[in-house]
Amino acid sequence: MLARIAHELYWLGRNLARAEFTARAVDGVFRSELQTPSDSGPGLTLGWHGLLMMLGGTPGDEALGRGHALARLTLDADRPDSMLASVERAREGARAVRDVISAEMWEAINTTTLTLRGDGTARWSAPAGPYLASQYVKQRTALIWGIADRAMLRDEAKSFLDAGSFIEVADMMLRLLRIALPTAEQDPRRDGNALALLQAVGGFHAYLRAVTAPPNAQPVARFLIFERAYPDSVAACVDSLHDAFAAADASPRDSQPVLRVSRLAADLDFQRRMLPAGTELVDICERAQHELVAVDQDVADRYFAGMAAGERGIAMVV
Template identity: 30%
Template sequence: MLGRTASSLFWMSRYHERAQNVTKLLEVAYRGAIMSHTGQEHGTHWTFAMSCSGCDSDFSERYDELNLRNVVNFMVFSKDNPVSVRNSLELARNNARAVRTGITAELWEAINTTWIDFADVNPQTITQEKLPDFLAWTNQRSHLFRGALLNTILRDDGYFFSQMGNFVERADNTVRILNTQYYSLLPDNDIVDDGSMERYQWSAILRALSGRRSYRFAYPNARLKPFNIAEFLILRREMPRSLAHCYHWLSDTAEDLGQFYGSREPSLDMAKEIALSLSEKQMREIYQEGLHEFLTDFIGRNNLFAQKLSEDYNFA
């Protein structure tokens, strides 16, 4: 496979995953904004969404007021925001179009119709009342893309590069949310009142990563606790957005790719090493080493893996 083809498939999946991640953050922020929380300041919920996506400073440079209209314009529709839903969907579609003959009709249809329908939306029509349905639609379109990918694509190198793009982006999103909110997951916050700021932040983290209900299944007899939440989102492989789950998939996909080509590039071994390091970790060790330090180091390792993968397979 040509390097530019591998690159397009990798980024096609990565951008679609990014669009969904930003959408989930906005869903959580909107939910928080319409509910009353003890100690919550005006704009805290929108700040949560923007800081987790890494665009809070860019927003501050462009807008004087933190409100729903400005946040939605910037996070969803802005051409100037690199991580906006608009830019992510458009770039996903552009990458898919570059490899149009290498993907299935079902996958192309899911990507192309999503972009066409999104591009037809007038941002001014997305009022506070209509925002939840619009975000739900965007989220569902990401699920449609993922379903078409998993159910129609041949299990060859194109599929493997697509999978890698998806899980590199997912791991990046999870670790950045955790790192932005790491202070609320420290052991000192283990005992709090039900109406506390920390409890809201814990719920927001879980909801942003689609884990609020599955947490209850994983810890059926435990209330929300920072130790459990951190363990759930870092080390529990059964949680689809945990770091361990992402690198379990990346390691397995790297193995498949190596077998497909009959050779192993350094990046494939790197994925296996990261997955193994997570499987051997205990949450208490991570706390002892420093949660913030662990998460910051993981961001670097995840970025390095993606960079090394692009070098090994000559991404254009």
């Protein structure tokens, strides 16, 4: 398929996954905040501040109230890190590849965007609006992925779409963990917000069924990084990413992205069984995240005719 289309599909997957992840995170933090005081001190830190950091925004100096943070994370069209902005980007991408992803999926994405914009309606007005919007995005992205899985051919196009979503979820999860995990000097016992972390990624029930340990920071983080049975865990995403590239690649044996992802999967598996001495989970997250950045570049070089940052100049000589 055309390199440009593959590139669009990959980023469509990333943008949809980012919107979904943001929606879940907003939902999780919103709910946990209703129950515990936000000044619960050190330990596992996850609040509005953390979410803004996760998405790459700088929270700024002003004391961020819930309302303010919610608005920025969800429906602020001017901020590239908002949920709405991710959905808008997804729509732009979907428009370019609508013939590949099926009319039904395009319509689902288009309708989601139009509804989320809420032009001229009071549907998302404060105070509960942003929360309702994130609920809506959770439902709609589930629908969109459902259509993709049922209606799209399992071909190269689907592989690139999926690859985008896997790398995005892995990346988001790693970002979230790097912010939320307690550092060495903090009191590891005070990690009551581990529950919030599970809620924020929508993994609470899965955790309870898979792990017997109480939901404290260490076991929760290990679960979110290493548990292959949990589809949004870093390890599971990396495995799926490998499968997606291997399926799309004409010659996976000598494919740089396939090899790099495969190495990363092996590393994670090793670290799950035995954490090297002196290594914190946070370090593992950081290293994995760097690897994913490298994968992005490999993918651009191998499949997208170098279309990474969109810089392909043509110069003229006269």
